[in-house]
Amino acid sequence: MNARTQDATREIHMQVMWNRLISVVEEQAMTLLRTAFSTSVREAGDLSAGVFDPQGRMLAQAVTGTPGHVNTMAEAVLHFIAEIGRDRMYPGDTYVTNDPWKGTGHLHDITMVSPSFKGDELVGFFACTAHVVDVGGRGFGADGKSVYEEGIQIPIMKFAERGAVNEDLIRLLRSNVREPNQVVGDFFSLAACNDVGHRRLIAMMEEIGLSNLDDLGEFIFSRTRTAMLERIRALPQGSWSNELATDGYDQPVNLAATVSFGDDLVHVDFTGTDGQSRWGINVPLIYTKAYACYALKCVVAPDIPNNWASLELFTVASPPNILNAQRPAPVSLRHVLGHMVPDLVLGAVAKAMPGQILAEGAAALWNIHISARPVAGQDGRRAEMLMFNSGGMGARPTLDGLSATAFPSGVHTMPIEATEQTGPITVWRKELRPDSGGAGEYRGGLGQIIEIEAAPGHEFDFSAMFDRVGHAARGRDGGQDGAAGRVELDDGTQLKPKGWQHVPAGRKLILHLPGGGGLGDPARRSESARAEDISKGYVTEKSE
Structure with a gap:
């Protein structure tokens, strides 16, 4: 075999191993989806998973997950290594934090990191993150005046050492959160997620005959860097x-x-x-x-x-x-x-x-945290629930914007049935919002209309986490702005876009989610596209 053939064979071999590594972290993420207790994880995919080399450099990430979790996790692992210390890392360990400045930005996200040993040698790390339903404090909302009011803070520490779970941490969690079974269950799901990644990695290394990931890591980083530099230049x-x-x-x-x-x-x-x-x-x-x-x-x-x-x-x-x-x-x-x-x-x-970038969209998720309870003097069920909802994306250079789509977070919407199962509420309506996409040669994506009521004999407080109410998504290159959002009760009472508020028994909360901006002069939109907009109900006759 000549040198050129040997190089080509090695290149193929390394690429196959790189693909195998990506499949390992994808299975890692799927484990979290299958075992998570919170609907935000198992239904919406609000998570991340990845594998890192012994220096804490991310080798691969799972496709499943959000940029906010993946890219913060890529930096967070370095904090774990610095604070735990290599001399205190053992097989069977798992480390945890929800530190907003060393994790993913707020207390509701739990980041777990586990060292991966092959025999006595540290060959890498697995990391994952997930949003849990509650961390105590004021609850998920904007009303706190400092991070100390927002919930329990977990510094970088050991969740498990040599396979033995830190029971003191579990007791602290149970005493500080409103949904202890869900939260503790998600902690164990995160730990299991990393364990599956570790076992699949070691099996892959033994199958291929790798003692460490050094050569594969160098291949991944060198090829990536070369390709990125070519694009940037x-x-x-x-x-x-x-x-x-x-x-x-x-x-x-x-x-x-x-x-x-x-x-x-x-x-x-x-x-x-x-x-x-x-x-x-x-x-x-x-x-x-x-x-x-x-x-x-x-x-x-x-x-x-x-x-x-x-x-x-x-x-x-x-x-x-x-x-x-x-x-x-x-x-x-x-x-x-x-x-x-x-x-x-x-x-x-x-x-x-110019001409290559999509218009502005709804951007921020219209998350809503609902705290439901029975009306005073009546029996019923208490529950903490979280819904992820999305407005419209901005129009793209050659295509309309996607409707009710979570860009840039990429999370899925939660099925109504899954949400209603977690607590005493009814979602009466969840549909696309006509005329909410900005006009243009390419139309902005539509928002949604969502109508929520507490079950009979119940009421609820909710934390509004909305934007684009006073400032609509802007169109680009002559496209018009998308429709702004609106928050109200069914009797017409206007509510705030942020903060904890009350919905009394018998009243319905109605959310009008914002649409994306249009792109290009509306006069250039094709007649066939205009007709299709009307026939599908995306645009009404009166708005034409």
């Missing part, structure tokens, strides 16, 4: 800025970003963004960076696998502000403004690459 060189207004909590918040292409890097600077809020809508930089990198990768290299080498070429900077919140700022709803970061960043990129 093909970009226009320079800097472009953009601003985006959001609803904030009690007053609007302005976000600003400057994107720079050059020197074999893509850099984002959030200087000019409004200062830190006194409410829980602040965003730790680790989460801001996660979504900034995701937006850039969608443009620069959507087809190149996401790992340490691809993320390394994106850098982010920010002075202390609402996108770089400093401890102990309240951060419970960090996702609301965090999900706006891609629209903010892509708005700057659109100036560098």
Whole structure:
């Protein structure tokens, strides 16, 4: 066999092992989906899973999961290694935290990291994250004035050592949360997720005859870096800025970003963004960076696998502000403004690459946390429930925007049946919202209308986590804005887009989710597309 044939054979062999590694982490994620207690994980896929080398560099991520979890997890593993210390790591260990600044940005996300040993040698780490239904404190909402009010804080520590679970931590959890069985169950699901990844990795290494992952890691990182540099060097060189207004909590918040292409890097600077809020809508930089990198990768290299080498070429900077919140700022709803970061960043990129970037969309999930209980004096059921709902995406350069689609988070919607099963509520209506997509040559995606009522004899409080109520998604290149959102009761009472509020027995909560912005001059929309919009009910006759 000549040298060229040997090189080609090795290349194929390494690529096969890389694919095997991705299948290992996908099975890791599927374990979490199958065993999770919270509907946000098992129904919506609000999770991440990945495998890392002994230095804490992400080798591969599961396709299942959200950018906010995956890209923060990629940085979080380094914090675990630094705080636990290599000399205190043993086979059978699992480590845990929900530290917003060293994990995924708020207390409701649990990150677990497990070392993977082959014999006595540390060959890597597995990590996973998931959103749990409750962490105590005020509950999932923006009303806290510091992180100390938002729930129990778990510093980086051992969930299990040499296979023995930390029972003291379990007792603390049970004493601090409203849904102890769900929360503790999800902790064990996360640990099982990493264990499955470890067992599949060791089986793969033994089958192939690998003693460690060094050569495979070098192959993954070198190929990724070469491909990424090729894409970055093909970009226009320079800097472009953009601003985006959001609803904030009690007053609007302005976000600003400057994107720079050059020197074999893509850099984002959030200087000019409004200062830190006194409410829980602040965003730790680790989460801001996660979504900034995701937006850039969608443009620069959507087809190149996401790992340490691809993320390394994106850098982010920010002075202390609402996108770089400093401890102990309240951060419970960090996702609301965090999900706006891609629209903010892509708005700057659109100036560098005109005609190639989608319009703004609803962006932030319209999450709703419902705390249901029986009316005083009546028997009934108490429950904590979480629903993930999505507005419309912005129109794309050659296609309409997707309706009721979670961009940029990528989570699934929760089936009504699964939501109703978890507590005493009825979802009377969940349908597309006509006329909510911005007009354009390509129409923005539609939002939804959702109608919720407590079961007979019950009432509920809910935490509103909504945006795009006072500031609609903007169209691009002549496209019109999408429809703004609205929150109200069925008697017409207007409610706030953020904060805990009450829905009395017999009243229905109605959510009108925002639509995405249109792209291009509406006069250029084809007659066939206009007719189809009307025939499908996306656009009504009166709006034409």
